[in-house]
Amino acid sequence: MEKNSIKADYTREEICDILRSDLIAGKYSHDQPLREISLARRFGVSRGPIRDAFLKLTQEGSLVYETNRGVRVHSAIADEERKVMMKMRLDLEKYCISKYIDEADQKDHDELEILLERFKCSCLRDSLPGVAESDLSLHRHWVARASKNLEPIWLGLAVRILMKYSRLESFEESIEEHDNIVEAIQVKNKDGALKALALNVI
Amino acid sequence: MEKNSIKADYTREEICDILRSDLIAGKYSHDQPLREISLARRFGVSRGPIRDAFLKLTQEGSLVYETNRGVRVHSAIADEERKVMMKMRLDLEKYCISKYIDEADQKDHDELEILLERFKCSCLRDSLPGVAESDLSLHRHWVARASKNLEPIWLGLAVRILMKYSRLESFEESIEEHDNIVEAIQVKNKDGALKALALNVI
DNA sequence: CCAATAAAAATTGTCAACAATTTTAAATTG
DNA sequence: CAATTTAAAATTGTTGACAATTTTTATTGG
Numbered sequence: 007m008e009k010n011s012i013k014a015d016y017t018r019e020e021i022c023d024i025l026r027s028d029l030i031a032g033k034y035s036h037d038q039p040l041r042e043i044s045l046a047r048r049f050g051v052s053r054g055p056i057r058d059a060f061l062k063l064t065q066e067g068s069l070v071y072e073t074n075r076g077v078r079v080h081s082a083i084a085d086e087e088r089k090v091m092m093k094m095r096l097d098l099e100k101y102c103i104s105k106y107i108d109e110a111d112q113k114d115h116d117e118l119e120i121l122l123e124r125f126k127c128s129c130l131r132d133s134l135p136g137v138a139e140s141d142l143s144l145h146r147h148w149v150a151r152a153s154k155n156l157e158p159i160w161l162g163l164a165v166r167i168l169m170k171y172s173r174l175e176s177f178e179e180s181i182e183e184h185d186n187i188v189e190a191i192q193v194k195n196k197d198g199a200l201k202a203l204a205l206n207v208i
Numbered sequence: 209m210e211k212n213s214i215k216a217d218y219t220r221e222e223i224c225d226i227l228r229s230d231l232i233a234g235k236y237s238h239d240q241p242l243r244e245i246s247l248a249r250r251f252g253v254s255r256g257p258i259r260d261a262f263l264k265l266t267q268e269g270s271l272v273y274e275t276n277r278g279v280r281v282h283s284a285i286a287d288e289e290r291k292v293m294m295k296m297r298l299d300l301e302k303y304c305i306s307k308y309i310d311e312a313d314q315k316d317h318d319e320l321e322i323l324l325e326r327f328k329c330s331c332l333r334d335s336l337p338g339v340a341e342s343d344l345s346l347h348r349h350w351v352a353r354a355s356k357n358l359e360p361i362w363l364g365l366a367v368r369i370l371m372k373y374s375r376l377e378s379f380e381e382s383i384e385e386h387d388n389i390v391e392a393i394q395v396k397n398k399d400g401a402l403k404a405l406a407l408n409v410i
Numbered sequence: 411c412c413a414a415t416a417a418a419a420a421t422t423g424t425c426a427a428c429a430a431t432t433t434t435a436a437a438t439t440g
Numbered sequence: 441c442a443a444t445t446t447a448a449a450a451t452t453g454t455t456g457a458c459a460a461t462t463t464t465t466a467t468t469g470g
Contacts, residue, residue: 018453042422052455053422061260065267067360074422074461083357090303090358094296101292155285156292158269159364166357220423244452254425255452276431276452 016049022059023139024049029068029079030142030168031135039078040069066162068169083166095163096207099145100200102152102160103187107194114151115192121147122188129177137177138168144184148191180206218251224261225341226251231270231281232344232370233337241280242271268364270371285368297365298409301347302402304354304362305389309396316353317394323349324390331379339379340370346386350393382408 016024025045028034040060042053049056060077063069069077083091106114121144128136142164150157183206190198218226227247230236242262244255251258262279265271271279285293308316323346330338344366352359385408392400
């Protein structure tokens, strides 16, 4: 019944993704330490894969690591820092969407539609963890398709930005914003897509 | 005699830093795989710490990881991607220098001077690995002092940018550029520092 | 009762062994 | 000889054990 008590065997990547969406959803409070052993039990693996996931999330910036003391949730970012990050993320994602419009094929468009649908479902039915995860997946789709090089950089920005203001969003507004972005992409309207993106990201 | 045959016990962080500067210096060719066992022997540790370092460098973007196949050196970034990254890095570092000028105390300025001196020595005496490493350390100083949150993001950008064009730089020019940046910082001349930075980073 | 010290518990750091997978080399077949 | 199959080697994935460190608890002395 309880999600966390499922004892399937998870891979490193799955563990990392699950922890990331937990963090975005605010499931752990700021500065709270994460323990290797308890998470190892939760995911039914040994400490190795947990440590791997910690390292990745540390590099992304959502966790902080101190020698011999393990990791804890990063403290909240300041408004000024958030503004810098937003600007960087917007620049990056603009470039990616522009490239995506040029290069995406039918298969990409199909996947895009599925991800958009999944995001809408999450907004209507799920609670925050699901919404955060599907929002990230949707944006990640065009970023990853445009540039595998920029993807990890984008992810680090997006996660930290989401961690701060994940609570207050109006879901209906968010659905409309994403509808506008995807619609513009589908008709290859670059200007429209970039403007819609700017409204959503800032 | 040979650097790589030294068998001291290195920590995870040291291994990560050494590998990073090796990568920046172009010591490994593109798409070349890095093997856990041979590096474990080189650093006199077991595979665990090597794996940790691989994960960090993968997240930064200089290595690529594939399941059951390990890591290999990332292929070179395209010019367009590099331009996007440069813009992001410049924005980020401008914010950091501006904040650094406001907040740095005497101890910071002392450290800054030492790092600048070390960079100059590297330019005059060392080969590329040393220059890349001390260049990164110098910039990292004001970034880390201004924001621990932005530091990992900056590092990811700086490393990828350095990896592409690390061979052709003129060292004398680079010394002058960094002299100008640090001098402006020391007299708290924000405009001058930001302009000097823009000349160095772009 | 409080502070300082000492013992115990909890946690992280590292390692070596084994399992699973991939790559390379050898053998087989047409 | 080339293509396929099979066996061997190399490499990564995971685990449990033990060492080193940190944190918590218990003890002691004033």
